[in-house]
Amino acid sequence: MDSNNDKTKFQTSEQFTKDLQSLFEPKQAVWPHVDRAVMHAAARRLRHRSRPRWKQYWPACAAAAAVIVAGVLFLNFNPPMETSAPLAMQEDINRDGTVDILDALKLAQQIQSSDSLNPQWDTNGDGIVNQKDVDTVAMAAVRMKEGVL
Amino acid sequence: MKKTALIMVCLLSMVSVPTARTESQKPSEPIRFVPLHIYIDSGQAPLAAYQFELKTLAGHVEIVGVEGGEHPAFTHAPYYDPAALMNNRIIIASYSTDAQLPTGLTRIATLHLQITGNIEPDYELELTVAADPGGRRIQAKITYQKGDVQ
Numbered sequence: 621m622d623s624n625n626d627k628t629k630f631q632t633s634e635q636f637t638k639d640l641q642s643l644f645e646p647k648q649a650v651w652p653h654v655d656r657a658v659m660h661a662a663a664r665r666l667r668h669r670s671r672p673r674w675k676q677y678w679p680a681c682a683a684a685a686a687v688i689v690a691g692v693l694f695l696n697f698n699p700p701m702e703t704s705a706p707l708a709m710q711e712d713i714n715r716d717g718t719v720d721i722l723d724a725l726k727l728a729q730q731i732q733s734s735d736s737l738n739p740q741w742d743t744n745g746d747g748i749v750n751q752k753d754v755d756t757v758a759m760a761a762v763r764m765k766e767g768v769l
Numbered sequence: 770m771k772k773t774a775l776i777m778v779c780l781l782s783m784v785s786v787p788t789a790r791t792e793s794q795k796p797s798e799p800i801r802f803v804p805l806h807i808y809i810d811s812g813q814a815p816l817a818a819y820q821f822e823l824k825t826l827a828g829h830v831e832i833v834g835v836e837g838g839e840h841p842a843f844t845h846a847p848y849y850d851p852a853a854l855m856n857n858r859i860i861i862a863s864y865s866t867d868a869q870l871p872t873g874l875t876r877i878a879t880l881h882l883q884i885t886g887n888i889e890p891d892y893e894l895e896l897t898v899a900a901d902p903g904g905r906r907i908q909a910k911i912t913y914q915k916g917d918v919q
């Protein structure tokens with residue numbers, strides 16, 4: 621079938637062509653500026669939709685991560701509390717400026733001899749000066765103050 | 770929300786993995802238990818109190834136990850920081866208010882050590898203080914002797 625045959629095949633009457641045009645032609649033309657505005661709005665809307673959702677929550681994620689990291693660092697690297705100065709002085713029974721086993725020896729001897737007991741020697745704070753205070757002083761003497769190797 | 774949760778889990782695992790890391794022990798390394806006897810020679814002076822520090826300078830050593838000495842005045846377990854048991858440094862101290870106190874060379878304590886590996890450990894002893902019943906510091910010498918492997 622050649623092109624000439626096609627032309628002859630679809631030749632119609634003038635009236636029929638007009639009828640077809642009137643049937644399928646747009647009733648009202650869309651103005652170009654309206655068309656551009658619609659297309660622009662559609663494109664903007666689609667661009668907004670295509671934005672990854674996690675980007676919307678990025679500030680919240682960053683804040684949560686910062687809080688978690690800070691918490692873990694605090695729990696892992698918080699240095700142990702140093703013995704307070706007043707407590708250290710309280711354990712220095714013989715007042716030589718250091719807490720060692722000699723303080724425990726002196727306190728034990730004082731308790732054993734039932735001499736007048738200084739209330740300040742109540743190193744564990746239970747209201748009584750007894751062997752438990754000696755143990756507290758001795759344990760302070762052997763505590764690894766500089767951290768273990 | 771799923772992505773947010775996933776990010777949180779990733780961050781948590783990144784942070785927690787290094788802190789949870791522990792030193793793994795090679796299974797092939799031999800382990801032996803050795804007692805280390807500590808002696809103090811206080812000469813003519815009666816020994817009423819002592820305090821010393823032990824460090825291990827070589828080898829992988831853990832202190833697994835501490836027991837008292839040979840003289841009746843020091844048979845009780847000395848004071849030490851339990852936190853130091855898993856490490857290679859420890860301070861040990863004891864006192865006695867008994868009337869009979871040791872003089873001369875006496876074993877004051879025995880430490881039980883767990884040694885991992887074939888390296889023979891070396892030790893450093895420092896006598897912090899030794900005192901007579903009056904609480905006066907006395908001249909004394911501290912030494913150690915390795916016991917038999919158990």
